[in-house]
Amino acid sequence: MGAGRLYLAVAAGGFRRYATYRLATAAGVFTNTVFGVILVFTYLALWEERPGLGGYDQAQAVTYVWLGQCLFATLAIQGGGAEKELMERIRTGEVAVDLYRPVDLQLWWLAGDLGRAAFQLLGRGVVPFLFGAAFFPTALPTDVARWAAFTVTLLLAGVVSFAIRYLVALSVFWLLDGTGVNQALMIAGLFFSGMLLPLNAFPGAFGEVVRVLPWAAQLQMPADVLMGETGVAGALAFQAGWAVVLLAAGRAVQSAATRRVVVQGG
């Protein structure tokens, strides 16, 4: 079996695993829709007070909300993807089994997480997004090329999201318990991804900093590409740059961890 096919199979497995919980998925769709409605009204009030905030008009702000709800589970913005299971496997020592396998540890987990993300996007993300587009004024392009570019940014966003969470998960090799880092991951993810407010609308120098952090690759970049607020090439380069840096850091930490850490278990 070729390496490519192997990782495709792992990704398909990740997809199917999450597809099993249909009722939980439906419940998640409901929750994302409710939160979307609440946020849309607050954003509409905000943009009525400050038209053009962050370069968005009201329809664009609304689109941003529904894209956020769509990608919330897909990109595991507050955690809860592959990294959660990996942390548990490191804690219990089961990760030793993963290290035996004649596959690349990072790619194995990346493939599984992208499979999960694909399911979360189709099963959980699309419906709230369509609901939002149907009941609120949105700013969606009719240009096919724009949607194609958007799809690529989604894939890169998925890789960056995984790369951050993989690094965090590896810290458990030293910390042994993931509770604290999980919490930090959750706070950073919600805040720096722009789930509270589009990063474009963050004030002053603070805004400048927030917009170049890796979390900006997750929601802000796909949203701006979809709505034509940023150049496609620049956005893709930004995302790909962070993906490469973070994946490389993950590999470095991984080799340090497997060289000097004793696997837990009895």
Next chain:
Amino acid sequence: MAERGAVVEGLRAYRLIAGMWVRSSMTYRTSFAVTVVGNLLLTGLDFVGILLMFSQVDRLGGWSLPEVAFLYGLSVTAFGFADLVLGSMDALGARMRDGSFDVLLVRPVPVLAQVGADRFALRRLGRITQGLAVLGWALSAVDVEWTAAKVLLVPVMVLSGAVIFGAVFVAGAAFQIVAQDAAEVQNAFTYGGTTLLQYPPTVFGNDLVRGVTFTLPLAFVNWVPAAHVLGRPYPVALPGWTAYASPLVAAVCCGAAGLVWRSGLRAYRSTGS
């Protein structure tokens, strides 16, 4: 009389189970301290979002920052108390699925007390602390002609609000018994409810405001009484006495949640695994 005995028995059981979980979490003191701080930061993020919004505008839906902070403090503190006492009820779905709910049914202790106290977590004090801090700041910053009735209304709102949210937790748990596992639906009403109430009612569409005033009366946690305290018009016309009706609404919610919980329990069928 038997009913009274059951309540006393339930409270006693709740205290014992909760105490056990507190002792267990205190075994790892550093971890506990870290999670309390983390909880405080995490629940404070919503307020950071509000501050970010107010860094760009002076008013939201016509309400100033101290006024929105007043709503926020009330909503988060009331929700925090309900979450501390009954917050583990959203884990009921997992017990449905793995069949461990059966164990709770055969113990000679009221099921509600067992489910409520399950995994009782003092770290949830983080949310209450954060809510009280914002509420304290808001009270000092809002421009209100305080009368005795208005001052009294503040603790009444927090208590009634906690009871209303508690009723939502219990009703949601009953729904999970029927639906087997739908913790996220419950989250939409509990976490979604507390988020909704952090913003002024004027921000939302009138149908939504009517819905949370008359159908699922979350508006009585803070919107209706707080609009009266701040002297702001409520988007839906209500008679004046409703500003003081929160305890009554809380009592009705409790009764309704109790009925729903009982019918949920009766409908329970074990997964058998």
